Amino acid sequence: MLTQTAIRSVAMPRPVVSTPVVPMPNVPQVAKHAVGAANGVLEETMRLMGATMTYPRGAEIFGEDEPSDYVYQVVSGCVRTYKILSDGRRQIGGFYQRGDIVGLQFAEDYVFSAEAIADSKVLVIKRSALNALVDRDAAIARELFALTSRELRRMQKRILLLIKSAQERVAGFLLEMAERAPGSNVIDLPMSRQDIADYLGLTIETVSRTITSLESAAAIEVPTSRRIVLRSRAALSRMNG
């Protein structure tokens, strides 16, 4: 019995919907694409078929016990998926930002719940509509498959992180976040320390201390708690193992 504090604070914000979910009875015909079709057919399709929803910071997008009828693509903001364990600990499944798709990995029920970390816009599409598309458009099938494989690889990297020490986990996390803003060394974290802790399987105190020590080691700068500047990727990579 160890670990996560979790639910030291449970904000309970109001779920809000700006655009109603449009059921998708008629699947629009999407042009077939040859083998090797460019990435993006799916995204284009979601834009065409999906309904845009807006969630304020902290709002629930779906609960883990709900039937997983929809798939979501983040347009702006940031979404976290999470699961509350029987003993109250919280495990964060992942953080999803612009372009990321949430809900692919689930079976009949969602295994995780999803919440907006910041005010977020999300495209919603019926899973059944997506499945219908998969049946008639091989390009979409391939793209969806590729997306899922990518998710698998992300998860494997995650597993690699979780077998390591606290310092390696935090360093790896920062590098992962940095990848989302290529070219810049500035990371604006949309999530709290508690979120990071629950993502990495550490306590909030350990995350905080580790960040402080990375700063002392001149690997990063921390102008504000939510903003981190990479000073030495090499040092971080070294710590990442």
Add this chain to the structure above:
Amino acid sequence: MLTQTAIRSVAMPRPVVSTPVVPMPNVPQVAKHAVGAANGVLEETMRLMGATMTYPRGAEIFGEDEPSDYVYQVVSGCVRTYKILSDGRRQIGGFYQRGDIVGLQFAEDYVFSAEAIADSKVLVIKRSALNALVDRDAAIARELFALTSRELRRMQKRILLLIKSAQERVAGFLLEMAERAPGSNVIDLPMSRQDIADYLGLTIETVSRTITSLESAAAIEVPTSRRIVLRSRAALSRMNG
């Protein structure tokens, strides 16, 4: 810098092939299946199209730097995927037994290497052939997609394990292994303690001690080190969190 001992012992057995890999230039026409087709089209196809390979205990099936041209389905025996980290630690990606498919999650290169833990038979199929099938048979596409989703869920369970204490990890691992032999409380472990340790992100000593303590707590019996009998699933589940 912590953790895994890894590579305390590196057996280097001889790679062996019994049946040559058959390149699959001509994709056999597979009957189309309606939506909701039964699970198994893919397996059937692999039996038809795949080449059977035999690997002795310890033989390498593929290396992580090789191009990932093939996908494998375990027919008998047990396969482990693993990765050696820069500092020599080893992370095990997973254990694959009868019916499991290895290699789906990989991109251009394998991210992991794969080895036979016990003498194993494996069906091998070209990834390109599989992709071609996906393009022309929606049922296969759906099944492959479902398989990948299942792998994702397994991995998520794994992540849930890795954020927990040593006792919870080992208990969870045993329950996971028990699921593969439904109806029986006897688990015959094909893998060593070192394998288990590298799978769970623990040391071999911690795994050993934890198993001993589970035995003391009357949750399991350990007639031989590779055989474990579940005495109280309830107790194990409780420990699993």
Add this chain to the structure above:
DNA sequence: CGATGCGTTGATAACTTTCAAATTTAGTGG
């Protein structure tokens, strides 16, 4: 029988959590 690999057990050190409190930041109302 001696070597070798694997698993177990013991003692100590290192790391992470837990509990507690101080400090900083963010949000709200005047």
Add this chain to the structure above:
DNA sequence: CCACTAAATTTGAAAGTTATCAACGCATCG
């Protein structure tokens, strides 16, 4: 814009867990 409260983050000290180092037992195999 400032004051005030609540929330988030950081820091400190002690306790608990896991890794590390070392030795031992046990089986297999030549």
